[in-house]
Amino acid sequence: MNLLQALFFPPEQPGGVSSMIPYLQERFRSSRWEMDLFWLPKRIRGKGHEEVVFETFDWTRYGESHIVQKYIQTYRDYLWWTKLRLSKKYDLIHAHHPIAGLAMKQVFPDVPLIQTLHSSYERELILNGVIAEGGLEHQFLVSIYRELEHVSDRLMTVSRSFADYLSPYLDEPTRVGVIPNGFDEKRFKPVPHDNNIPQLVTVTRLVPAKGIDTLFHACAELKKRGHEYVLHIIGDGPSRSELEKLAQELGIYNETIFYGYTLHPEEFMPFFDIFVLPSRAEAFGSVFAEAALSCLALVGTNVGGIPEQIEDGVNGLLVNPDDDIELADALEKVIADPAYRYELSRSAWEKAKSRYSLTRVANELKKTYLQHQSEKKG
Missing domain, CATH: 3.40.50.2000 (Glycogen Phosphorylase B;)
Incomplete structure (x- = not known):
């Protein structure tokens, strides 16, 4: 199976995703599995110019916010970079950031997408005093969750608590899977x-x-x-x-x-x-x-x-x-x-x-990937 792990930050970036995903490649290295990593380099800014349309909400309602505009531009940049750099055929894509997942589904609509949500960007911005709870940015960012649910074949997160947090923003919250991060x-x-x-x-x-x-x-x-x-x-x-x-x-x-x-x-x-x-x-x-x-x-x-x-x-x-x-x-x-x-x-x-061993998490992910492959064939 050819897998793509779609990140947002480069693998050397500190944090939960970077603590796990780069080390997964070793656990998947076999004749049965092939895994690539993809991310948006920091130097890519202001390259994308595509019109952005989401299927579950109109983002332009929040467009007067510069934070929303920056988010949309980053999404455009990720789309531009994906189309420029990726031409290989994949059996499954696993995205680890909302922008990565949305862009991948846009570029590869027929490839199954698993989306893992690792953190709450809007919650962090509120606690850090950057945005107001209930404001335009907050409304936009939580709307992204339903869009991800709509485009993903499987929505996952890293803790039961975070799955519960997502519930009000999803149509079918009981379908959210939980696999915690693993560590080598x-x-x-x-x-x-x-x-x-x-x-x-x-x-x-x-x-x-x-x-x-x-x-x-x-x-x-x-x-x-x-x-x-x-x-x-x-x-x-x-x-x-x-x-x-x-x-x-x-x-x-x-x-x-x-x-x-x-x-x-x-x-x-x-x-x-x-x-x-x-x-x-x-x-x-x-x-x-x-x-x-x-x-x-x-x-x-x-x-x-x-x-x-x-x-x-x-x-x-x-x-x-x-x-x-x-x-x-x-x-x-x-x-x-x-x-x-x-x-x-x-x-x-x-x-x-x-x-939280990487071996255990890798085995759980392999089961999930194989399940989606068999469902696609079925």
């Missing part, structure tokens, strides 16, 4: 280590939706209670300067290290002790699975797909978003009790190895 176990190797001072780490884009401001307030509370720690911030984003200023104002700048963007954080993540990310929204939260495979204790928020990975008190700790005192209490538990911290991290590692 060979990339994650727990390293025995003994840090005198507990080392906290988070790996994230620095935007309001990730709740790093709440984490800083919690860390200030920990310092007030007399706990020693070091907080490592791996990632970059538009909120960085604001967060650096907040760390100074809260008196935790000396305990906080900003690394900026790092291509392969999994290479040194195993040397830390506690992974913490108080997200305000998360469709799946791939970085929790990556931290678990690195054998770190997990502390996260009770939102989105995170509770599907963390069972509170068993393989990590869950807190409510925006509650810095509750977060400080949870961090205090794992900072003050190394034995408990190890127990949580070991349980997290065992669950991630069994549930």
